[in-house]
Amino acid sequence: MPHKVILDVDTGTDDAIALMCAVLHPDLELIAATTVNGNVPVVNCTENTLRVFDLLGVKVPVYEGLPKPFVRPNFPVPRDKPNPAHGEYLDLPPATSKKQGQNAVDFLIEYYMGPDGPSTTLVPVGPLSNVAMAIRMEPRIVERIPEMVIMGGGHEHGNVTPSAEFNIWADPEGARVAFLSGIPMRVVPLDATWAARTDTAQVEQLRALGTPAAVAAAAFCDRRIQSWNVGATAIHDALALCAVADPSLLVTHHVYADVETFGELTVGRTVFDTHARTGKEPNCHVALDADREKFNALLRDLLGRTA
Amino acid sequence: MPQKVILDVDTGTDDAVALMCAALHPDLELVAATTVNGNVPVRNCTENTLRVFDYLGLSVPVYEGLSKPFVRPDFPTPRSQADPWHGEYLDLPAATTNKQDQSAIDFLVEYYMGPDGPSTTLVPVGPLSNIAMAIRMEPRLVERIPEMVIMGGAHLRGNVTPSAEFNIWTDPEGARVVFQSGIPMRVATYDATWAARTDQAQNDLLRAVGTPAATAAATFCDRRIRYNQFHETAVNDALAVLAIVDPALLVTKHVYADVETFGELTLGRTVFDTHGRSGKTPNCHVALDADRDRFNAMLRETLSYTV
Numbered sequence: 345m346p347h348k349v350i351l352d353v354d355t356g357t358d359d360a361i362a363l364m365c366a367v368l369h370p371d372l373e374l375i376a377a378t379t380v381n382g383n384v385p386v387v388n389c390t391e392n393t394l395r396v397f398d399l400l401g402v403k404v405p406v407y408e409g410l411p412k413p414f415v416r417p418n419f420p421v422p423r424d425k426p427n428p429a430h431g432e433y434l435d436l437p438p439a440t441s442k443k444q445g446q447n448a449v450d451f452l453i454e455y456y457m458g459p460d461g462p463s464t465t466l467v468p469v470g471p472l473s474n475v476a477m478a479i480r481m482e483p484r485i486v487e488r489i490p491e492m493v494i495m496g497g498g499h500e501h502g503n504v505t506p507s508a509e510f511n512i513w514a515d516p517e518g519a520r521v522a523f524l525s526g527i528p529m530r531v532v533p534l535d536a537t538w539a540a541r542t543d544t545a546q547v548e549q550l551r552a553l554g555t556p557a558a559v560a561a562a563a564f565c566d567r568r569i570q571s572w573n574v575g576a577t578a579i580h581d582a583l584a585l586c587a588v589a590d591p592s593l594l595v596t597h598h599v600y601a602d603v604e605t606f607g608e609l610t611v612g613r614t615v616f617d618t619h620a621r622t623g624k625e626p627n628c629h630v631a632l633d634a635d636r637e638k639f640n641a642l643l644r645d646l647l648g649r650t651a
Numbered sequence: 652m653p654q655k656v657i658l659d660v661d662t663g664t665d666d667a668v669a670l671m672c673a674a675l676h677p678d679l680e681l682v683a684a685t686t687v688n689g690n691v692p693v694r695n696c697t698e699n700t701l702r703v704f705d706y707l708g709l710s711v712p713v714y715e716g717l718s719k720p721f722v723r724p725d726f727p728t729p730r731s732q733a734d735p736w737h738g739e740y741l742d743l744p745a746a747t748t749n750k751q752d753q754s755a756i757d758f759l760v761e762y763y764m765g766p767d768g769p770s771t772t773l774v775p776v777g778p779l780s781n782i783a784m785a786i787r788m789e790p791r792l793v794e795r796i797p798e799m800v801i802m803g804g805a806h807l808r809g810n811v812t813p814s815a816e817f818n819i820w821t822d823p824e825g826a827r828v829v830f831q832s833g834i835p836m837r838v839a840t841y842d843a844t845w846a847a848r849t850d851q852a853q854n855d856l857l858r859a860v861g862t863p864a865a866t867a868a869a870t871f872c873d874r875r876i877r878y879n880q881f882h883e884t885a886v887n888d889a890l891a892v893l894a895i896v897d898p899a900l901l902v903t904k905h906v907y908a909d910v911e912t913f914g915e916l917t918l919g920r921t922v923f924d925t926h927g928r929s930g931k932t933p934n935c936h937v938a939l940d941a942d943r944d945r946f947n948a949m950l951r952e953t954l955s956y957t958v
Contacts, residue, residue: 500807506907506924507917600813607914610814615916617813 346373348463349588350455353581354382354470355392356430357564362469362581363396364557367404368649371589375455375464378448380409382470382514383430394439399556400651403441409448409474414518420611428571435563452478456488465588468522469495469581471514476521489527495584497533497614499632505609509534512603513612520603529628531601532587533614536594536631537578540639544575550644558647579643583634586642593639594631601628653680654895655770657762660888661689661777662699663737664871669776669888670703671864674711675956678896682771683762685755687716689777689821690737701746707864708958710748716755716781721825727918735878742870759785760792768795772895776802776888778818783825786832798835802891804921805841806939812916816841819910820919827910830935837936838908839894840921843901844885847941851876857951865954886950890941893949900946901938908935
């Protein structure tokens with residue numbers, strides 16, 4: 345029986361690939377997608393998520409979540425223009441399907457308090473605003489979510505600042521609530537996603553598969569590679585999603601993890617206690633490395649399929 | 652002609668090894684030592700430093716510096732007991748010589764404004780309180796110090812907290828003043844000093860050298876190895892000193908560096924912009940790796956000399 349997952353996304357080019365992998369993965373059943381302000385404003389995230397499902401011709405319910413971080417009125421530094429790695433909207437036809445009437449936070453609570461909650465992995469790959477809200481709205485949810493596989497954080501380097509990765513930096517307080525919640529979690533930071541990067545040759549292999557998913561994913565990768573100009577891209581969110589079905593993609597360490605919410609230079613930094621300086625009990629399996637070849641082969645396998 | 656150096660120390664077992672290296676290496680001329688509150692209270696640092704010079708039969712002037720950090724009334728978490736790595740005093744006979752009357756700050760200002768300043772490398776291997784004070788007392792100092800080789804900071808792992816290394820954590824504001832001063836600097840982080848660590852076998856080789864310096868250093872390292880969870884020790888401060896003679900000991904990157912002074916979890920973290928996220932001009936050659944065998948061999952060679 346496939347493993348149930350809910351993706352919390354800020355779609356986003358790499359979220360789009362994660363969504364397609366979740367839909368097409370034979371070992372996963374994508375129950376729903378919830379959207380959150382992040383790579384693009386939440387309204388755009390919702391539209392983009394619907395576009396992806398329409399492209400694949402699948403009906404997965406989409407619930408729109410928070411338009412702002414959990415505490416702050418905006419990101420630590422507000423967005424001034426669209427991020428070129430994502431654009432304003434995904435380069436796909438406008439969605440014809442609609443989001444659900446219920447909001448993402450209410451949906452998460454209702455779902456996880458219901459019968460299928462304890463067998464459904466939550467995969468947050470955007471800022472953790474929705475997840476923090478759900479935890480504070482219904483504290484019992486921490487006993488109901490069996491595991492979170494989170495894409496977020498950076499140990500050796502950040503991508504927004506030298507210290508911080510976007511998803512965590514965009515909502516440090518929300519991330520802290522999620523990290524300290526006690527929900528079992530695997531965290532996939534930049535260290536792992538860049539270790540599993542996809543280069544231009546691998547993108548061409550993907551495109552050559554010719555399926556709608558592979559062609560769209562290759563186009564998203566083109567945009568990402570172009571915006572960074574390093575000849576490769578990390579498809580962050582897809583790695584986290586794929587690790588639900590195949591944990592061996594990640595090289596993890598069991599550590600105590602927390603999020604800096606006050607630093608001047610370090611706000612939004614994930615602090616992984618890799619050498620046990622705090623004396624605190626590990627609360628997180630953090631991936632600081634990943635299997636690049638295996639991940640790229642898996643991407644081709646999944647995106648070569650049709651729904 | 653040997654390179655002139657001034658060591659700013661919080662002696663301390665690894666400072667003691669660094670002092671012996673600076674005093675004994677034929678390519679270095681140790682002009683003076685200045686002491687600062689750190690591994691032990693500043694008075695103990697001064698006494699320990701005098702003990703090292705007495706033990707070797709050297710008369711190097713010792714100037715006592717600050718008894719507290721630059722801004723804070725104490726360390727972020729005050730010292731509760733003697734650090735077992737250093738003890739209250741070094742295990743050497745009590746000093747018979749005396750410190751100089753002039754304060755370390757006044758000495759540093761006078762010396763560096765004098766004729767030999769621009770040809771003397773400053774090697775701060777303790778908290779940066781004295782250096783920050785000197786810079787604020789005499790701003791022209793920044794044009795007079797040709798280079799600092801600092802032992803401090805950490806990138807992938809701290810030693811006091813997951814984020815911070817002791818020398819920087821103990822005086823974050825002092826460290827920030829120094830890092831932002833514009834004085835050319837190389838920084839040997841805990842990442843580098845741990846990479847160049849000394850294990851029991853290497854320490855036994857050191858002891859077998861049989862000179863007073865090697866014997867004392869091996870005794871200090873025994874203490875450090877005993878209290879280390881992996882039964883190895885970084886001889887932090889000695890790496891910074893020997894890197895002046897042999898820069899190839901360190902694997903450096905030219906980056907922008909700053910110090911976090913506000914973080915709740917990350918206070919005293921050195922932020923090295925290893926991936927150019929800040930867009931700021933590099934101000935630091937940071938060593939995140941070092942040549943372990945070369946360092947240990949050089950340690951044995953240097954400590955084989957007698958006065």
